Amino acid sequence: MQKKKRILIIDDEKLIRWTLRQKLTEWGYEAGEAETGAAGLKLAQDGPPDLILLDMKLPDGRGTDFLEEIRKSWPELPVIMITAFGAIEDVVTAMRRGAYDFVTKPLDDTKLQSTVLHALEEAALKKKIAAYREIESMKFGPGPIVGATSVMSRLLEMLRIIAESETSIVLLQGESGTGKDLFAQTLHLWSRRKDAPFVAINCSAIPATLLESELFGYEKGAFTDAKQQKRGLVELADEGTLFLDEIGSFDPALQAKLLRFLETSTFKRVGGLRDIEVDIRVVAATNQDLEQLCRQEKFRKDLFYRLNVCPVLIPPLVERRDDILPLARHFISQYNAKFNKAIQGLEPEAERLFLSYSWPGNVRELKNAIERAMIFETGPRISAQHVPIRLEAPAAGPGAGAPAAAADLSLPEAEKRMVEQALIKSGGNKSKAARLLGISRDALRYKVKKIRGQAGS
């Protein structure tokens, strides 16, 4: 349910406050009261309401003066003035100073109700527009995709070709933190669709019923709460890009509908009869193995084939180690600008640490490591001491429970301990252990195999 809108009444007449509060509560608002301008300002400072009803004559000053203060602190907060009948001059001053509207005493219920409603609606709309501008400004958002390896340059070349093509379905696959979000935004930015919206939705853990109305919208009366028609994300993304993140967790109950949409570019709103056609590119992303999900019957095969027309596979960072230092330099200069610092790079020891670590969290982990190191670094270069690659020691044995710095252990040894630790904690459950480590099941299986191999040799 939506949160009740809060309205603050500032008026010295007890009877007026009481009447107003009764009315506002009856209309579904939450009302607060203040007897003086100063008390009203104080209440607003504790938590600004959604709207203020402000009396023109208060014991501690003129309403218009308080209005000015309110406008200064909360420029978007609508204020409706309460004024004695015929006080034209006051009204003119108030409107000049930015009051939303005024109501005259004795209060007319109908007029008051509609004025309040309009003021709140207009404020909500303004907020929405501001949020939309923020999304718009994301167009300049995605930074460059950094890559120095031949794998990455081939990938970027391919991305450019796909972006400029008319392909309407792209599938991005890669472990967590490899850059799927960044790739999706870049695909949009490089396409003819760049001036239309980029709309993203994370499909994980949204039940089919909610997901359907989010994506496709609904008609008035489609279900109890559907008081008004609502357009879905698919419609909002028209002419642009729809980013379906974590497609592997897309509710199976809705997969057939998604497939139909992908095949025909048309859909029906929930509770609607009419087919609506849109022109969008769908970019789907996953860190799961969709083929395996198909075998487990959690993902429809026909949907997988449809999505897999133009697959883009982003390899994990360990498989392109030559990208590590260029990425590190890139993030250092980003955070130099953000933190107003002048870090020049990595100390050789930190460099070695970066190059030998396995980065299970991929580029995101590397970025976070740089950010943290830069917060603590006081010297001109990042030293190993500030690199937050911290590994847990095994529960049993010397130093139990105490975290050990990676620098104290050889990296393969540290990694081995981490994997063992996770397997112990998860009672041998590989999926759980993988989650604890923040890596995919496949990556864990690979690491376990590697460790067992080491032990055997």
Ligand SMILES: Nc1ncnc2c1ncn2[C@@H]1O[C@H](COP(=O)(O)OP(=O)(O)OP(=O)(O)O)[C@@H](O)[C@H]1O
């Ligand atoms: N090649 C790259 N160049 C520059 N920045 C990158 C690169 N790859 C990833 N990043 C940055 O690393 C961070 C993580 O990337 P992103 O969020 O795109 O990963 P993801 O694959 O979507 O992860 P998840 O599966 O967890 O959603 C982001 O801040 C992104 O901008």
Ligand SMILES: [Mg+2]
């Ligand atoms: Mg992502």
